[in-house]
Amino acid sequence: MTPTAGPPTAGLPKAGLSVRGVSKRFGSVQALAGVDLDFRAGEIHAILGENGAGKSTLMHVLNGVLRPDGGTLLLDGRPVSFTSSRAARNAGIGMVHQHFTLVEALTVAENLALSLPGPASWRFDARAVAARARALASRIGLDLSPPEARVCDLPVGARQRLEIIKALAGAGRVLILDEPTAVLTPQEVAQLFAMLRALRAEKRLVIFITHKLREVAAIADRVTIMRRGRVVDTRSVDTVSESQMAELMVGEVTGAPPRAPHAASAGEPALEALHLLARDVRGLPALVDVSFVVRAGEIFGVAGVDGNGQRELFEVLVGLLPPDGGTVAVGGHPLPAFTPAAAHAAGIGHIPPDRHREGLALSMSVAENFLLSRTMLDRCSHHGVLQWSVARRVAAELARQYAIDYAGLDAPVRSLSGGNQQRIIVARELAHQPRVLVTVNPTRGLDVHAARAVADALVAVARKGCAIILISTDLDEVLDLSDRISVIARGRLSAPLAPPLDAERLGLLMAGAGERQQTTDNRRQTPHDT
Amino acid sequence: MTDGTQHRQASQSVVCHLLSAVSLRLLPSLLALLGALIVSGVIIVVAGHSPWLALTAVIDGAFGSLDSLSEVAVKTCPLLLTGLAIAVAFQAGVWNIGAEGQLLIGALAMAALGTHGATLPAWLGLGFDLVAAAFCGAAWAGIAGQLKLRRNVNEVISTIMLNFIALAVISYLVQGPLMEAGGRYPQTDPILAGLWLPRLLPPHRLHAGVVIALVMAAGVQVLLYRTVAGYEMRAAGANPQAARLAGFDVGGRLLLALMLSGGLAGLAGGIEVSAVTRRLYEHFSPGWGFTAIAVGLLGRLSPAGVVLAAFFFGALDAGSNAMQRVAGVSSVLVSIIQATVILFLVTLERIQWLRPAPPSGE
Numbered sequence: 001m002t003p004t005a006g007p008p009t010a011g012l013p014k015a016g017l018s019v020r021g022v023s024k025r026f027g028s029v030q031a032l033a034g035v036d037l038d039f040r041a042g043e044i045h046a047i048l049g050e051n052g053a054g055k056s057t058l059m060h061v062l063n064g065v066l067r068p069d070g071g072t073l074l075l076d077g078r079p080v081s082f083t084s085s086r087a088a089r090n091a092g093i094g095m096v097h098q099h100f101t102l103v104e105a106l107t108v109a110e111n112l113a114l115s116l117p118g119p120a121s122w123r124f125d126a127r128a129v130a131a132r133a134r135a136l137a138s139r140i141g142l143d144l145s146p147p148e149a150r151v152c153d154l155p156v157g158a159r160q161r162l163e164i165i166k167a168l169a170g171a172g173r174v175l176i177l178d179e180p181t182a183v184l185t186p187q188e189v190a191q192l193f194a195m196l197r198a199l200r201a202e203k204r205l206v207i208f209i210t211h212k213l214r215e216v217a218a219i220a221d222r223v224t225i226m227r228r229g230r231v232v233d234t235r236s237v238d239t240v241s242e243s244q245m246a247e248l249m250v251g252e253v254t255g256a257p258p259r260a261p262h263a264a265s266a267g268e269p270a271l272e273a274l275h276l277l278a279r280d281v282r283g284l285p286a287l288v289d290v291s292f293v294v295r296a297g298e299i300f301g302v303a304g305v306d307g308n309g310q311r312e313l314f315e316v317l318v319g320l321l322p323p324d325g326g327t328v329a330v331g332g333h334p335l336p337a338f339t340p341a342a343a344h345a346a347g348i349g350h351i352p353p354d355r356h357r358e359g360l361a362l363s364m365s366v367a368e369n370f371l372l373s374r375t376m377l378d379r380c381s382h383h384g385v386l387q388w389s390v391a392r393r394v395a396a397e398l399a400r401q402y403a404i405d406y407a408g409l410d411a412p413v414r415s416l417s418g419g420n421q422q423r424i425i426v427a428r429e430l431a432h433q434p435r436v437l438v439t440v441n442p443t444r445g446l447d448v449h450a451a452r453a454v455a456d457a458l459v460a461v462a463r464k465g466c467a468i469i470l471i472s473t474d475l476d477e478v479l480d481l482s483d484r485i486s487v488i489a490r491g492r493l494s495a496p497l498a499p500p501l502d503a504e505r506l507g508l509l510m511a512g513a514g515e516r517q518q519t520t521d522n523r524r525q526t527p528h529d530t
Numbered sequence: 531m532t533d534g535t536q537h538r539q540a541s542q543s544v545v546c547h548l549l550s551a552v553s554l555r556l557l558p559s560l561l562a563l564l565g566a567l568i569v570s571g572v573i574i575v576v577a578g579h580s581p582w583l584a585l586t587a588v589i590d591g592a593f594g595s596l597d598s599l600s601e602v603a604v605k606t607c608p609l610l611l612t613g614l615a616i617a618v619a620f621q622a623g624v625w626n627i628g629a630e631g632q633l634l635i636g637a638l639a640m641a642a643l644g645t646h647g648a649t650l651p652a653w654l655g656l657g658f659d660l661v662a663a664a665f666c667g668a669a670w671a672g673i674a675g676q677l678k679l680r681r682n683v684n685e686v687i688s689t690i691m692l693n694f695i696a697l698a699v700i701s702y703l704v705q706g707p708l709m710e711a712g713g714r715y716p717q718t719d720p721i722l723a724g725l726w727l728p729r730l731l732p733p734h735r736l737h738a739g740v741v742i743a744l745v746m747a748a749g750v751q752v753l754l755y756r757t758v759a760g761y762e763m764r765a766a767g768a769n770p771q772a773a774r775l776a777g778f779d780v781g782g783r784l785l786l787a788l789m790l791s792g793g794l795a796g797l798a799g800g801i802e803v804s805a806v807t808r809r810l811y812e813h814f815s816p817g818w819g820f821t822a823i824a825v826g827l828l829g830r831l832s833p834a835g836v837v838l839a840a841f842f843f844g845a846l847d848a849g850s851n852a853m854q855r856v857a858g859v860s861s862v863l864v865s866i867i868q869a870t871v872i873l874f875l876v877t878l879e880r881i882q883w884l885r886p887a888p889p890s891g892e
Contacts, residue, residue: 318775344777358775361768372765374777381758388756 016041017062017093017174017205022071023229024057031057033229034071041173042203044196046210046220046237048249054229055209059176062207063095064088092173096163096180102151108162109133109147115166137165153281155307164192175199176207181215186475193219212476213242225249249448267296269332270467271317271348271436276326278312286312287323288491294436294467299458301482302471302493303509309491310440310471311353317438317469318350319343330436344374349434351425351442359425360413367409369424370395375432398427403453419450426454430461437461440471455481559828559835562874563842569870574859584857591852592845598852600734604806606844608633608818609825610743611798613836614750615791616826621754622787623767628674628689629795630819631696635670636663636796638700640803641810642708644721652724659725660742660800667796668789670696675785685788693819701812708810717811727805739801744837746794751833753790763787795819824868827875843868 019037023030032054039045049055060066062073064082072079075091082088085095102111109126112133130147137144144165145158154162164180175196181189196206196219208220216223217237224234225248232248271294280286286309294300304310315321317328322338329335330346343350352358360369371377371391380391395409402423406416413421422442429437442458443451458481462468471488472478478485484496487509494509571581592602612629619626640663674692677683703709704716711719727738754760765773766780767787774780798818803810825843829835843864850861 320775340775341777341779350775352772352775358769358771361765361772363768364765368761368765371761372772372776377758377761377776377778384758386756386758386761 016074016076018074018077019058019062020072020074022058022061022068022073024061024066024068030229032061032068035226035229035231037224037231037234039174039205039207041205042200043221044200044206044208044219046208046216046223047226048210048213048216048223048245049226053226053249055226056178057229058226059095059178059207059209062088062174063093063176093176094167094174095176095178096160096167097178100159100163102159102162102166104152105150107148107150108145108154111151111162112136112147112166133165158307161188174205174207176209178209180208181210181212189215213245216245217242267298267465269293270296270330271469272327272329272332273317274327274329276313276316276328277324278309278316278321279324280312286491287316290326290488290491290493292486292493292496294469296435296465296467297462298483299462299468299470299481300496301478301485302469302488303475303478303485304473304488308488310473310488312491313488314350314353314438314440314471317343317436318348318352341374347435349373349375349429349437351422351429351437351439353440353444355418355422355425360421362412362414364413365410366399366406366413366416366424367392367395369413370398370428373428375434376428379432394431398431399424402427402457417450419446419453422446422450422454423457426457430457430466433461433464434466437466437468438471439468441473441477442470443477444474556830556835558875558878559830559839561878562828562871565874566867566870570863570867573863573866574857577859579857579859584853584859584863587853587856587859588846588849590849591856592849594852596731597734598848600731600736602841602845602848603740604735604737604844605847606840607737607740607743607805608798608802608815609821609843609847610837610840611746611801612795612818612822613825613829613840614743614746614833615794615798616822617829617831617833617836618750618754618763618794619787619791620826621767621831622763622784623770624675624678624784624788624791625686626671626674626689626788626791627686627823628671628692628819629791629822630815630817631689631693632667632670632792632795633799633802633815633819634693634696634700635799636667637799637803637810637814638696638703639663639666639796640725640800641718641721642703644725644803645708645719645809655722656725656727656804660797660804663800663803664793664797667799668793670796671788671792672785675788678788679781679785700810700814704810704812710809715811718809720809721803725804726808727801729805735806737801737805739805742797742801746797747833747837750794754833759783759786795822821868824872828871 017039019035022032022035024032035054035058037058047055047058057066061068064085064087067081067083073081075093080091082091082093088095103114106114109130110124113124113129126148133147134144145154145162151159151162160180164177167175167177177196181192196208199206200221208215210216220237222234223237223240223245225232225245227249273293274291276287276290277285278287288309290309290313292300302310302313312321316323316338319335319338319340319342327334328338330348333346335342335346356362361372364372367388371380371386376394380387380394392409398404399406399409404416404420404423404427406420413424416424426442437458439458443454446454455477458468458470470478470481484498486496487494489509574581574584590598592598612633615629615632616626640659643659643662670692671689674683674685674688677688678685701716704718708718710717730736730738730741752760754764762773762778763783763786765776765778766783770780773783799815802814807814821843825836825839828842829837829839846864846867850864853859853863854861
């Protein structure tokens with residue numbers, strides 16, 4: 001492509017980026033095996049692949065975070081090698097990471113000040129920085145959180161928006177986005193895409209890592225599919241269908257087997273929540289009069305953009321957060337107390353949102369992690385003495401049943417892949433058929449196979465009569481698995497809807513539209529009526 | 531193939547697996563020891579002495595005779611018990627830096643009961659007093675535990691501060707209410723002869739407290755790895771949030787671990803008074819409760835490892851006098867070795883290849 005002389009591109013040199021024979025190995029894992037790729041200035045180039053395909057590793061090489069074992073990078077035809085992400089940014093390559101790179105203790109404005117261009121001054125003028133942050137955000141077209149808010153108080157979605165703003169503040173010629181849409185509302189995704197198109201019009205290169213086929217079709221000009229550290233193919237997006245992309249990505253046909261519809265009449269109400277009120281860590285209302293009922297054998301989906309009360313709903317249901325008001329009843333009996341022990345005793349199992357932070361003890365062994373639940377521990381002990389023979393037999397049996405790939409029962413659980421770690425949690429929580437299962441983003445960060453295994457396990461346990469509350473920010477996941485769906489927005493839960501659902505209407509509900517209509521819906525459809 | 535050969539092969543592979551696991555666990559400790567020895571060797575050379583002579587003097591001083599071996603065991607005993615105290619607390623994620631104070635309170639209980647206590651049959655009195663020493667150490671640690679649970683006070687700070695309070699209390703008591711009848715030195719009267727822990731090989735000082743300490747090591751091993759309470763403590767230490775979500779009483783387990791830790795340290799103090807010093811005086815402890823942190827870390831917080839580490843430091847301690855005498859190297863070098871061991875260990879903790887492989891693909 002030749003640089004055009006239009007006003008927006010004046011002074012912006014062509015940013016062609018080429019990768020030649022780049023390889024990278026981590027221990028026994030060949031993360032990249034001789035990757036060759038050409039990115040053109042003025043295109044949106046999607047990198048598609050399962051978890052572990054090497055997408056992130058490749059981008060970290062481009063961004064200077066990782067140094068390749070072999071191969072070269074060519075920027076505008078000149079070989080470059082970056083020793084740090086700062087060097088890469090100076091050369092014009094900015095990146096939005098999948099994991100946040102914000103200073104949590106600082107405010108929004110202070111975080112942006114760290115990457116805002118301009119002369120550094122010894123004096124920190126908070127008001128001026130806030131004004132510049134607002135100007136930047138409005139140029140980009142994303143909502144900026146209050147500049148004086150601390151990042152640690154922001155919900156995940158707001159943090160990611162801030163990340164995108166931050167990366168765009170410094171990005172010169174190449175912008176790399178690592179799954180940036182995971183926690184945005186459909187409206188915000190549309191805004192992001194509009195912005196990416198504007199960047200493309202200015203002859204910048206946008207590299208977009210994703211595993212969502214729909215996003216590739218919606219935004220990208222070309223798509224590169226990676227599998228096991230190699231480039232499978234690079235295609236122009238108009239010449240490849242979604243199912244072809246999926247096939248290339250997974251290496252086999254992914255046509256999801258249609259799930260047999262659940263028994264039309266679900267069982268007795270297993271869990272009833274009435275008028276729940278709760279506050280978040282900042283003391284702000286997080287759950288506002290939330291009422292719902294889940295019946296035995298059904299999967300009740302709670303969709304919504306992250307940070308709208310999902311965390312608090314999970315914490316109330318599993319007993320971590322005593323609500324300010326309202327009741328939760330299991331099988332018709334109100335919970336005697338909001339403690340994890342009471343929730344366990346009532347038969348509420350859980351798959352927590354963050355497996356490393358609250359699902360596993362990473363330094364303990366595989367066998368020990370299978371015991372990390374009151375129910376399992378009680379079943380594998382006798383008068384306070386651990387029965388290791390029983391525990392190990394149960395662990396080995398569950399590992400076999402859930403096809404968990406592990407080095408040994410005594411291996412640290414840290415050494416397992418994310419998918420296998422998540423399967424340990426699922427196996428542990430489902431081992432004794434909980435009455436109710438509360439699960440948050442159960443397949444986040446898993447590759448297609450592991451995600452399928454977890455989803456299948458959820459469906460199977462629901463078939464056996466478990467009531468599942470599926471709180472997820474992955475709309476596809478909720479749509480795919482749920483019998484009924486409510487949308488949570490700003491702490492309010494919409495009336496349950498049954499599929500098939502209109503994605504646009506869901507998006508509107510997720511963005512908090514129809515709040516007014518929702519409250520009347522709720523009144524009309526209290527749990528006792530359903 | 532017969533069942534027998536299969537079984538033998540299986541057990542061989544189990545042994546290999548165990549050996550490699552053990553060596554990987556021991557590797558950081560051995561490297562830290564090696565590093566500390568090299569550093570001390572350099573210091574000895576800089577000070578103008580022969581490191582080789584110093585080393586042989588230490589070894590001879592520690593293992594040269596039955597009496598020196600007995601002295602090693604005597605020096606090992608308080609380090610073993612306080613090292614176990616550190617292991618229990620740290621495994622549960624409670625950073626008890628107050629083993630010194632808890633040991634002093636245990637010693638105080640033993641001395642106070644031993645000089646002023648009710649008259650019981652000797653064996654019963656001894657048992658009662660040792661249990662009381664452990665209880666008082668546990669109660670002293672419990673203060674920090676309650677502060678943590680009720681007011682979220684960082685236990686590192688509260689246990690360190692309680693050390694100073696314990697020191698001051700003892701200083702006051704041995705110069706006041708508990709001062710010896712003669713009133714010459716800041717020390718208590720000797721405890722009743724019936725409360726002396728028996729010596730195992732008189733006239734050597736090897737005493738029954740060493741056996742108690744080894745039994746405690748076995749007990750801690752069983753507690754941590756064979757009981758529900760021990761599992762819950764370790765889970766609370768490894769990931770308190772996950773343990774809470776699992777339905778465990780994390781606060782209660784932290785308090786229990788801290789009080790068990792204090793109890794072991796208190797028992798160490800009680801045994802030391804009963805078996806070795808037979809009275810309490812100012813500056814009673816040469817810092818056992820602090821050396822215990824080195825012992826616990828060097829032993830990788832496992833009871834078996836703590837036994838080895840305590841024995842190592844005990845031998846070093848016992849041999850250092852000979853080193854000073856023969857090689858002219860100050861016995862303060864022992865403190866340098868202890869400190870460098872800790873520094874090497876916490877540094878090695880940060881080195882990737884000494885840790886289990888990270889998860890691939892994430």
